[in-house]
Amino acid sequence: MRRRLIQSTLAVVLVVIAVFGASLVLVEARTIEGSVEESVRSEAVRLVSVVDNRMRAGERVTTESMRNTVESDRYVRIDLPGREPILLGDAVPPDEAIVAQQTGEHGETITVRQSRDRVHEEVGRSLLIIFAVSLLAIGAAAVLAVRQAHRVAAPLTDLAEAAERLGSGDPRPRHRRYGVPELDRVADVLDASAERIARMLTAERRLAADASHQLRTPLTALSMRLEEIIATADTPDPEEQATVKEEATIALAQVERLTDVVERLLTNSRDPRTGSAVGFDLDEVVTQQMAEWKPAYRGEGRALVRSGKTGLEAVGTPGAMAQVLATLIENALMHGGGTVAIRTRVTRNQAVVEVTDEGPGVDPGLGSRVFDRSVSGRNSTGLGLAVARDLAEADGGRLELLQQYPPIFALFLSRESGTSATGD
Template sequence: MRRRLINTTLGVVLVVVAVLGVPLAFVETHAIENTAGDSLKAEAARILEVVELRMASGEHSDAALLRRQVEPHRYAIVRLPGDPPLVIGDKPSGRVFEKTMPGEMGDSVTVGEPRERVTTKIRESLLLILGVALLAVAAAAALAVWQARRLARPLTDLAETAERLGSGDPRPRHRRYGVPELDRVAEVLDQSAERIARMLTAERRLAADASHQLRTPLTALSMRLEEIIATEDPEIVKEEAAIALSQVERLTDVVQRLLTSSRRGSGGRDPRNISAVTVRVDDVIQQQIDEWRPNFREARRSIRVEGERGLTAVATPGALSQVLATLVENTLMHGAGGVNIRTRITGTSVVVEVEDEGTGVPDELGARVFERAVSGHNSTGLGLAVARDLAEADGGRLELLQQRPPVFAVFLAAHPEEPHS
């Protein structure tokens, strides 16, 4: 491409030089000859005037007198009727350039100079034109090389960017080159890189969230199935099967929410949750108590519910269950002592607090506890981050109210008919 741009530019410049330079050379040659001829005619006319004035007064023309009228490098020939030609100056032996002015009395004056003087002026003028033409070609060559590099380098850079995108490196480079068309291509590639990066991030986030969020429901479901296998009491089997079925429904809801979150993270639909409904908070909490009581009994720890009863909130049942499951699981894995789940209403929000008697959240993690990959107990660091996302998707929020002992609170929008305190 560089060679093509250089050759094209030089070709155009050479054509322009040829089209303009050749006619200019002819015009300049003709102009120099005309100027030299006019100068000779003017000098011959001046000498002729002196000669005719002397003839009118009856005097003869004197060579010494006329010599002062002739330029040093020129010569003059005065022809008078009945007299031999009067030569003033030295006539060269080579080619000459002459102009003759005839008089009214039959006389005439011829003035000339060596042809070489006119040829020298023509040669100097042509050399000047040639020099300007060569300078223009050199400048055009330098400009062509610079322009070729200016255009080829961005194209090479854009090709490398496209290759990086194809190889799985979606980092945008944010480079601009001062050429509108190339800058537009670079902008499109940067936008594509950002979209690819969001898609890859969403996929990785989906994989991490799925592995974390599905672990708890699958573990609880496995425990229920083990209870069913271990017992022969039909009533217990029926009860455990009902709980297992609700856990399957919750598992399905978790998968659906993960897929929705993935589409939202990759630039999909509106992030507002349109599946939120009015839920009875007591029912969701009781479901979590039933699921986690065997684990707490095995760990010889207690879990109980306190606070106001009969509260309703606007939320997604599966999402609220998953948020509470994350908080309860954290108290079981990282906390100590009994676990209290308190419900209350404040302003326009229904608040569900989860507290245990453990050492709490370290000071260095207090402000970052909800960030992804932040953990003080060698865990994945995803649980609280995903739980906060689930709460915010329903228009609520998840906060750390107290570090020691740890108190996490879920704030949900109260049902419009809920009394406010």
């Protein structure tokens, strides 16, 4: 590519020099010839004046008296009335000379001839200068062509390396520009592609981390339910059998919610803007979560209670919102203390679910950073609240820390239009 750029640049320069050089030679030749003709005419006028002045003064015009007034490279013929012509300088054939003739007041005729060799010499010197300038122009063009070829080819090589690096799995953008709009446009596209690929890889890694974390909570609860089912499976008591059926039903609901969460995580990893929000009964989600987590709280000697408004309809994905609430309840179980209270209320056009406990609260040094990934005040993974926030935002809601001590986490969801709520 560099060779082609250099060759094309030099070809353009040579064509320009050939066209303008030929035109310049023609113009210069005509200019030199016109200058010599004007000089010869001026010489004839001058000699006529000299002869007239001398004849007017009564001096005799001779070869000796006129010899010093004529330049050596010119041929002059002075024709005086009734006398032999006066010849000065070397004879030049008329067909090889530039001729000028003037007639004076006393009838004398002055003829001046200038050999064309002088014109040829002047034209030759001009040609030599033009040729030297052309060589300099070609040399300068060659240097500029090499530099321009390097300027264009080097960025292309660099872009090819960037594309190869991107294809090999290194998505870091280089943010390198070259001062050439077209090449900078290619670099912009490559950097944008690198950033998209980096986001995709990050989303895939987040999906793996989120899935592993989010699956742990429902699987733990499911394991506890299944253990209770196993413990009561062999009893002949009808009431206990009913309890087994109830526990099996709850375990099945947990499995279905687990499947919904996995599908939701996969959907968010492909396009976080994709949602499946619908109107749902918020009471049903809260009741379901309380039923699932009460055995765990009883095992820890703690209580899980509910208060606030009932009959609330919210907009979201039931499975995802159940997972958000499960994360808050589990967070209170693991890091909080005392009784955990779930309170539902209404603010403006939003339904709010608050989860609070009597524990030490959120570390003052964390604050709102508690929702950041890998940020934890109790040696946990730091993913639970971050994933819960993402799930809430994907359905148009939001998850906030309203108070650090005692800790109050609030899930805000849009309400279904036209719904009413009653107080507990």
